[in-house]
Amino acid sequence: MGRRRQYCRQSCRQRAYEQRAMVKGTSVPPDAVVLSADEAAELSDRVYQVRCAAEDVATALIERGIGVEAGLWHESGVAAWGRSPLREQCERILVEVPATQDAAEARATADRLVAQVRSFIGTAVPILLHGEDGSTWTLVGLAAERGLATRIGLEDVLVMPDGSAASGNAELVAAAAELVGLV
DSSP states (O other): OOOOOOSSSHHHHHHHHHHHHHHTTSSSOTTOOOOOHHHHHHHHHHHHHHHHHHHHHHHHHHHTTOOOEEEEOSHHHHHHHHHOTTGGGOSEEEEEEOOOSOHHHHHHHHHHHHHHHHHHHTTSSOEEEEEOGGGHHHHHHHHHHHTOEEOOOTTTOSBOTTSOBOOOHHHHHHHHHHHTTOO
16 A cells, blocks of 8 residues: 655655755744745735725626625624725625634624624625634524524534534524524
8 A cells, every 4th residue: 555645746745855955954944934025015916906806706796686795704804895895785794703612702703893894884784693613503692682694504513502413404493593582
């Protein structure tokens, strides 16, 4: 069977060797990322191009009557969206809180992001509050408290509120409905 292949091809192996040789005997760790000012400027330009392309796609969809949902999961994303001329044309805003096991942290992050979104659009565009993994069940409850939409499925969380494994989407939806008092 032999050893597991570490490099995709010989040229990758050679580049890895060259990298190790360049940092050998220096204070630069082998896994460090060194970014020059020119490279940083080029990266910034690329990010700007991607943002412009995303706005172009959103504009084309809106012009064709296709609804656009903006997905926001951190403050800088909310700020960038807030500067967009398309912000009020979104059909819905998805505020997603990254996975965390700390309920207080999830609630605080959600409240902060929702407040920032509201500072730009008030209540003109509906907000869907969404969590993943450890923050999911906390945010299902918070969405109900705040009168916000939410969603749940196996793509978000694999466990029930009690920590047991979910058997499928139907069980997750039933548990969410019970949690928010719909059943």
